[in-house]
Amino acid sequence: MSSETARDRASEILARRYDVLVVGGGNAALCAAINARRGGAEVLVVEAAPRFYRGGNTRHTRNLRCAHDEANEVLTGPYPEEEFWDDLLRVTGGETDEELAKFTIRESKELWDFMNEQGVRFQPSLGGTLSLGRTNAFFLGGGRALINALYLTAEKLGIEVLYDAEVTDLEIEDGFFSAAAVSYAGREHRVEAKALVAAAGGFEANIEWLTEAWGPEAENFLIRGTPYNKGSMLRMLLDRGVKQIGDPKQCHAVAIDARAPKFDGGISTRLDCVVFGIVVNRNAERFYDEGEDFWPKRYAIWGRLVAAQPDQIGYAIIDSRSIDKFMPSIFPPIEAGSIEELAGKLELDPGKLRATVDGFNAAVQPGNFDPNALDDCRTEGLAPEKTHWARTISEPPFYAYPLRPGITFTYLGVRVNKRAQIIMDDGKPSANMFAAGEIMAGNVLGQGYLAGIGMTIGAVFGRIAGREAGNYVRN
Template sequence: MGLDVLVIGGGNAALCAALMAREAGASVMLLESAPREWRGGNSGHTRNLRCMHDAPQDVLVDAYPEEEFWQDLLKVTGGLTDEHLARLAIRHSATCRPWMVKHGVRFQPSLSGALHTARTNAFFMGGGKALVNAYYRSAEKLGVQIHYNAEVDSVELDEGRFVAASVMHKQADGSVRRERIEARTCVLAAGGFESNREWLREAWGQNERGEYPADQFLIRGTRFNQGVLLKHMLEQGADRIGDPTQAHMVAIDARAPLYDGGICTRIDCVSLGVVVNREARRFYDEGEDFWPKRYAIWGRLVAQQPGQVAYSIIDAKAIGRFMPPVFEGTKADSLQELARKLGLDEATFMQTLNDFNAACRERTFDHTALDDCHTEGVSPAKTHWARPLDTAPYYAYAVRPGVTFTYLGLKTDDTTAVRFNDQPSPNLFVAGEMMAGNVLGKGYTAGVGMTIGTAFGRIAGEQAAKAVKAQKQGAAHANA
């Protein structure tokens, strides 16, 4: 058996694992299920990495210490997180960027209007696609064997030890060539199951209105994350973590494509106005917290509404204060006209908006701080940035749930080992979306997915190379 480390997956976590293992001297093969032009999974749609830092750095202002990062994560997850693993990822984020730069990743300052993230998030020059391409170039240069159109649908295990992977190589003529690949160690980094409509439908089930909410979900990222390997590992008895209905789920433009709409489909004006459902009623506090911390709750909120659709409503005062969407919104010169254009009940819509406007207690409006512009006497309350919608023209954006990645995954520890009956595998490791549920039980804060993928991808690669070395030393002693 010649191969040291087999990495299954082709996104950020997989690439980090492959690069770390190769740097440690191991021979490495990486299997990406997508064709070359779609390589990188969801990582191609990312923009930044949430970073702990105790002082200003090249592209990061002020400081963002460990405890603040942890408290931000604790708040959005509601405590559904493994503190030890979360802090491990947080500390890792303070030291990984020089390594990333060495492999060709470049950073730039936060764009103006980019979710108030200049202090907390380091942005990739050229976005996630540039990061993915840089890592692939570096991997090729270092001698990592890379195979595209290579889907692993099962692995052979021997009492928790990885033996081999069964690979389907999709050929140009549409045929499939099967191959069994043995390796001394393996890293699983093949993503969640967000692109698998049937699994989403099964997880979410039917609601009290007889609807299958998942039928209306859009997938923000790759179509290739079908969860084949994740399902196989759970069936093989790997310890699981997470709720299959929990995900990084954002309210995105209802006109977005089914797959790969990415960042540009997000609607960022929620906190500047109100959001109503198909019945023309508000259903949640639009001003609960800063958008980077709370934007990823809105997909789930919309998923719970009739028809899994909602409408983000703003007036002219909001223009210029948020990242403009790619698609133009529905525009009207009056709120009544807007209701008619949206097909909403005009009387209910006007009552909702009039009640909201009358409840606004406007102080000094400041969208960069948790200001004191709030509502009184209306439910749900809007706790910050509440201003009457009274200045034409008015705009509305229809939104649907956009799933980024799912949180059901494999339970692990600080070595990233896959566990069976709470016993760590000696040579099978997991990184990225397949284990993100250890840190993200629910909720999300901008950039933390890349923090998790980078931290645990690098640890997995390091641990895999270490396990190879131990195996070879053991074999040498046995033969001595």
Template sequence: MPEHDHLSRQEWDVVVVGGGNAALCAAIEAAEAGCRVLILEGAPAPYRGGNSRHTRNFRCMHQGPLSVLTDSYGEDEYFDDLMLVTKGETDEELARLAIRSSEDCLPWMEAHGVRFQPSLSGTLSLSRTNAFFLGGGKALVNAYYNTAADLGVSVAYEAQVTHVEVNDGRFEAVQAEIAGAPCRIRGRSVILASGGFQADIDWLARAWGPSARNFLIRGTPYNRGVVLNDMLEQGAESVGDPTQCHAVAIDGRAPKFDGGIVTRLDCVPFSIVVNREAERFYDEGEDVWPKRYAIWGRLVAAQPDQVAYSIIDSKSIDLFMPSVFKPDQADTIEELAEKLELPPDRLTETVTRFNAACGEGTFYPTELDALATQGITPAKTNWARPISEPPFYGYVLRPGVTFTYLGLKVDSTARVSGAQGRYDNVWAAGEIMAGSILGQGYLAGFGMTIGTVFGRIAGQEAAAHVN
């Protein structure tokens, strides 16, 4: 196979394992520094880009209006937002590095072909903190591949790396299968940007228990953690918890893999959420959705059969971004319960009890309004309005895993740490090392921040090593 021979015959300056945002940022930086770069993307070309294909935005620090971002979003506020969702489970040095560097990244992204648009209505007040990609993540990925091609970066698709050869702390080659044919590719440095292990259901089940087999994987089916596992087996230091992940509540009718952003449901703050027994189990109005959507996957995962149901009435149905699937609809709560296969008497009782607990106040859908329930557990602390105006709507919720947080430990230069200290010429970026910063929880747009910042650092550092 000629392409495979051509790749094996030469020694590359920088081999990049992975083909998503972090990998592309690394490849572009290394190529701009004059390196001969090869990207090994495990997916076929139409599915290139990993989870980056499904992203929408980038969370960015800025001192004043910047591109499409309004007002300002300073380092300390950004860090406080991160501490809130991670409950302090973060490496502060790396977190602040990602936050501070994000401000320079946005103009760099624009200079490399990424276009931004003002945030859409229904995305819950992100115009100050998050820059939205025009055309979504797929447009960003395509822009970066075009830029990489212009810089002479080589790309191999369907290139599944099976082993990273590291001897005495030094990378020598990767073993891979390209379109099913085995080959060995030598390089002077390697950047590992191949994502988490969420598409390996057996690994998820070992970490979480058998309930994980009911999870849906909203991200790419190609992130099976092969490179991560290979490095850990060779003594690379790990960071993060295998049971922590970016898991959101998604539409229960979504496909097993690759449903992406369109399967996410943003209705929770304006609904009540019940389990299979038609009982509420958590405060649906705890905080604005961008800070809280990522806890709901875990909450639903803890319910019987890993399923829950969001119940809404007609006054709230237009307050959130619609899902790709229409909700079940009925004129009475009893009829809705039957459609959702919930016990009708129990759901009616839960709704009646909730409605009776709703107090007086002014409803503000886009900000915390302290419109709270009184005298029921769990309380709903914001946006608590009676579910009383037919027709009534229901969505089935299941946990949708985006990426896992177990990863490789890196320093502030993105270099990977091993049992004997730092590897000489091995760097990592993106989801494969994000667990350093995301110990738990998630902040909208922050995965792209980590990938962009550490991808760029890894590319610069690998190039400096080679040169």
């Protein structure tokens, strides 16, 4: 199709009046669009990214956390709602809307069947430090395969999708949506719809907004996901009387390889070696318990921990016994024959790093090392202690990975209820505006993160938003 023909086709699409306008192109948006369409609604999806980069952060995901009562061909055992809630409560420290969180967990039990019905396929869990075989379903082919399956279903259902299309304004009066301004190919188009589903992600790719919250430290953050999540949709909604939820400094932030690109590095830049060694800062000092809990329950705190260190950088250090125990980064480790040589390559003080390693080694207690359990390998007499998986760093060669805060998505968002209705500042739900995904994840995630729960929130509330938008249109 020529560019001129494509523009004409897009102008024709944008000139129609729709039942449901879905803003965003990831998991939450597609789940909403599919459910709305299955309910009989005429649906338009507008995605700010080009077609190749469609899908937002869903492109980089690997798995989905879901409650279930028994094992199946992929999940190795039951994961009851009560255990899921206990895991979420632990990582959030209680910073969650309990009613919405428990509702999300209960609804997650339907996601396995729903995703299979949309053509999504699963594979057994990856090994290493993940320990997710019982709790999380891994997508066969990863996030891009998932998003391709959802788009294929949307296409078969007759859902209109427009790429490179950014919403630049919203017409909202007294909590009621009537139209959106959509920029496409240099022109503004007014698109009317009976209902709106906001599923356009957070503001993690907006460095200026991150700096407002974090200060100049944000300049050193790396963005793991899409560069298209600028938060413009979120800002428009908040400026038009929508109730805010969450803290702008709270986010899914993990420690990633400092050599990763500024944007879109994805899952391959994550480092899973932390539990097998020590992590030091620019001053060659440890600053947190590397073995506090299983990695999927703690990996998301390490971005914030590194962000609080001088120059927002850290260094994970292991020895030869641990180099094959985790999924490696896309970048090779920095290798040295001695701790002093390693310090030189990292531009750290050799004497300080040697003292830190020696002090750690001296504090390691005898135990039975087991990467698949909360073992009894710990330290004694250190601050901070390492409570599990503590082994001396003594077998050369020695390896290091530089760490930076890697921001996946932000938790500042819009308030919703169990029908995915957007709540206005006066406390009343909008009749025809709904939200799903990162833009409302702060209702469930006040802080902390559980591996795979972002996909859970997006799919659960995407399905509900689509269903409720369709119900509103019919009624």
